[in-house]
Amino acid sequence: MRTLNLNVNPNISPEQDPYMVSSKSPTAVAINAAAKTGQWIKSRLGNIKELDIKQSAQDLVTDVDKGAxxxxxxxxxxxxxxxxxxxxxxxxxxxxxxxxxxxxxxxLWIVDPVDGTTNFVQGFPYFCISIALAHHGELIIGVIYDPMRDEMFVAEKGRGAYMHGTPTAVSSEDTLADSVIAIGFNPERDFALPLNLKGMQALAPRTRSLRAMGSAAMHLAYVAAGRLSGYYEVGLNSWDIAAGVLLIQESGGKVTDTQGQAFHLGARHIVATNGHMHQELIQVIEEAGASGY
Structure with a gap:
């Protein structure tokens, strides 16, 4: 078994230690894989040869997903x-x-080759590649690449999170009333979607605004970058969220399940925020009966 070298010095903060990625490190491999695949995916926009459905008519997969x-x-x-x-x-x-x-x-590498497939199919330019690496269940690398905007979000455990080398940081809103929260329309129609709709209905009057852009990974990257205050959704999978979870954690935010328990790779119902109004968001979801538990 190869030994991973993340070039981490636990005694030096990211501010003191310039962010550098060894060309042979798993981080570099993940970045390279995301960049190359992203450019290929971008070249196939509007040129889909196969379109199938998975668990519902709203859950799409294309030849591009499979090839990526x-x-x-x-x-x-x-x-x-x-x-x-x-x-x-x-x-x-x-x-x-x-x-x-x-x-x-x-x-364990955890990969979503095209997060936001429906957007990709529609030609709506909001999709990404999500790549994470876990060591005995603990996330140690997270990479999300948006090929349409050429934005590469990268996190290493203990090293912080960056977008094109610039540190990312979560937003500063203290209350839901001042927050913009992302939500999702889950393709699982019998269980997840009704609960998410209940959560949306409860959150809408309590927040500054809601956003639903169709990519869990991008929502999480935007929370990490301070573009969104938080994100809530029931019915996700590890490949949707693993990379984004580490991005948020390394940007100073917080991710738990919808009951407030610590995140783990099997969690499917999550709340991700800047950390300041995390408990308030969870309370609204619980009171609405929209936690998924």
Whole structure:
């Protein structure tokens, strides 16, 4: 088994230690995989050859999703052939068994090749590649790349989070009333969507505004960058959120499940915020009966 080198000095803060990524590090491999795949995905916008559905007519998959995942898998496993790999397109719809089996793997790559597939299909330019690496269930690398805006968000455990080398930081709003919160219209129509709609109805009069842009990973990256105050959704999967969770944590924010319990890779109902009004958001969700539990 190869030893990972994240170039982390625990005695030096990110402000003191200039952010540098070794060309042979897993972070560099993830960045390279995201960048190359992102440019290929961008070139295929408006040129989809296959369009299928997964668990519902609202849950789409294209030949681009499948090709992008294969590309990322090859780029990563060429460097780390002994690592486990969990990609969205390699999992049966609505199955949690792969995560149950892989959560404690020594090194596990968690990949969503196109987060925001419906947007991609529609030509709506809001989708991304999400790549995370976990070590015995603990997230240590998170990369989200938006090819349409050429924005690369990168986080390393203990090293902070960055967008093109500039540190990201969560916003400063203290209350829901001052906050812009992202929400999602989950494609699972029987369980997740009704709960999310209840949550939206409860949050709408309590917040400055709500946003629903169709990509969980991008929502999380925007919370990390201070562009959104928080994000709530029931019915997610690890590949939707793993990279974004680390981005937020390393940007000074907070991510828990909708009951306020510590995040883990099996969590599917999450609240992610700047940390200041986290409990207030959870309380609204719980009072609305929209936590998913």
């Amino acid at each position: 995942e294969l590309m990322i898998r090859k780029l990563i496993l060429t460097h780390f052939p002994d690592h486990a790999f969990l990609g969205e397109e390699g999992v049966e719809a609505a199955s949690t068994e792969p995560m149950d089996a892989l959560e404690d793997a020594e090194y």
